[in-house]
Amino acid sequence: MILRANLKEAARSLLSSKQRTILALIGIVIGIGSVIAMVSVGKIVQEESLRQFREMGTDILTIEKDMGGGPDSKPGGGAPGPGAALRLADILAIPGACPGIDTVAPMARGGGEISFNGKKLEQAGALGVTESFLGINKLKIGQGRFLTDMDEQSRYCVIGNAVANQMPQLGGGQPIGGKIRIGDNLFTVIGVLKPVPEGGMRRFEPNTSILIHITTGMRAFVNAEIGSVTAHVRTGVSNKTAGEQVKAHFTAKAKGLSVRVTSPEEVVAQMEKQMQMFTLLLGAIGSISLIVGGVGVMNVMLVSVTERRREIGIRRALGAKRGDIRGQFLIESVILSLVGGLLGILFGVGASRIIAHFAHWQFALSTSAILLGVGVSNAVGVFFGYYPARQASLLDPIVALKSD
């Protein structure tokens, strides 16, 4: 059969000019490999974010002051204006006022120099929080204890794992009992958080945080302001209902202050949109190398056609139709691209595995990326092989027979 003969012939022809075949393969392997690696890394990141997100729970709302841009934040009209802030009392009143919310955890970011033993602590940020903060953010205590609401106005702090790890290098012993300076105040460490994987859905980085009670924070921090509040929605209540209640609460309590309530669904939707853009971008970058690889295939096929002009003439004399010749060369370029594609898939999956390993992401084999690789390499073979194959099929048999 023609197909069988063509497959055999293509394999032979590719093997007979090994060097050229290998060079073309490298191009295709890198092209397909980078597309696969990019797409699969995109997928891994997406799944990783979603996984972390699910760990956080889908019943968490984030409440922030609306910084403007929204339709309900018109300046003037007796409103407190942009200077208005979320007040701690109003926040703590939420569970009482809104039946849909059972817990709230406000958070205030602190400025000022942070040091230990007189030396600056790199990568550390102070946060003012409440007792509910630990549970609502799904954090765990590694050593010591967490802050309670009995620690109001106290000079205690709980530190993240990365902060604790810095302390021995700065001449400290046990982290518990150590004294950390934030601005002008000294805080005694009473607990250390368990390490948390990086890059979660939280609005802060737990590993590098120094947590103090929010009441202390409001006094100790320069320009202290409550940036955001995390609220836990009561079981059986929809995020939307709870969100409406929170908005209504603030409208009643603080005239003119508008808040923005973000639900996990919105975050996920936003995130997926961003990830899609990200994956698309990565795919586009990969495609460029794929085109380069494809041009390599075309080049090899054109050389192959030129070198085998006489062969083409002989085949035509023996009764091969133009379509037979075109098919023969197309099969050859598709085989070349498919072999390159398969190697590229291995290369791409391997590369994404290595990236995932070093970024501490959970590796996931993406079947769609593999299907994409096989499909794309096939398409590259057909697309970039068609022109040379057509050139071969259009050769005049007499001219082809005379060439050497």
Add this chain to the structure above:
Amino acid sequence: MLMLQDIRKSYRIGPTEVEVLKGVTLEIQRGELIAIMGPSGCGKSTLMNIIGLLDRPTSGRFLIDGSEVSYADDDALSEIRNQRIGFVFQQYFLLSRLTAIENVELPLVYRGDAHRFTRERSMELLRRVGMEERAAHRPSELSGGQQQRVAIARALVGKPSLILADEPTGALDTQVGHEIMELFRTLNREDGITVVIITHDPGIAAQCDRSAVMQDGVIVQ
């Protein structure tokens, strides 16, 4: 079985038109062994291309087995070449990557015949030309005479009604050339195959039943 009537062929080389065939009329009977002879440049290669359906005449009629063929489309010409014509070339033109038997099979492959059948039939033909021992060898492992025998087997494998041989002994020494001519004569005598041999060698022409002599684009005798 072959009928050429006033075949003309001209090529355009730059601004001038060169007429290579100036009205060739020739009739070849079934089972004939005929030589087309003439000095180089007389147009015999062009004539062979037209008879072999590798080229189309500018004007004139060309009939195989009574049907007009030379103006058919490319695919149809390919099919007629495949079914009815067996080519033998001066340079053998075997495909170097294929073994002898795979070379012989080629015309059948393009017919779409099943592998088992093509193998059997090709082996039969290799036996006929005395090359069955070399079926698995590649052309580079064969002598010129052996390669030409394989090429003849390839020409015969599709049971053509016509063998068209272009200087089949031109690249061989006299002794081997004689053997190849002997093979053509045997095939012609025993199987009744029509053989057309294009040559410039009067010695070869003398071994044929009949010879047509070409000069300057026409057949002179």
